Amino acid sequence: MKRFVLSLVALIFAAGLAWAGEMRIVNSPGDGYLNLRTGPGSQYDIIRRMYHGSMVDVLERAGKWSRVQHEETGAVGWAFHKYLAPFEGGVPMKFVYSPGDGYLNLRTGPGTGYQIIRRMYNGESVEILERKGTWVRVYHQSGAQGWCSVKFLRN
Structure with a gap:
């Protein structure tokens, strides 16, 4: 037993x-x-x-x-x-959703103190590549890569 x-x-x-x-x-x-x-x-x-x-x-x-x-x-x-x-694998696809101003800044690093690369507008897609806290490094549909706040991304 x-x-x-x-x-x-x-x-x-x-x-x-x-x-x-x-x-x-x-x-x-x-x-x-x-x-x-x-x-x-x-x-x-x-x-x-x-x-x-x-x-x-x-x-x-x-x-x-x-x-x-x-x-x-x-x-x-x-x-x-x-x-x-x-989760079926692959890279999670997200879409920009920033209701206040309609865009999200893509930056050179994980924080607001980093330089802005470009604006990403509502509905544009990104693939998440890496995460640091509430910031993610993404591949934008334009081909640009950079960092943005994850709280303005949706499925």
Whole structure:
């Protein structure tokens, strides 16, 4: 019996490790977001909203819930796994969305202190190449590469 229990514990532990590092996409088009919570259940407090199309890294699973790290904000918490779609690979495509002025500056580095390369207008596409905090290095549809704030990019 002791051997069976140890084998079962090892199997459960190994299954949990299989989820670590798995990229998923928030798939909640109905209300446009998925709640990130402090624990694995709807009774736990909401940390933040993760918007439809944003990416998460699955750290572990507990039943129908996954502990994830939200790629856009770095926040870690629990999300209902049903609303996390598999990421099929490839480079995530995003679109510029800056409602205030209609454009987003593409810069030479990850911060507002860097030189502006060009304006990227709402609806133009970018591919994410790298991330540093809330800044991403992107390949713009024009062929230009640079940095911009991830909070003005949408799927």
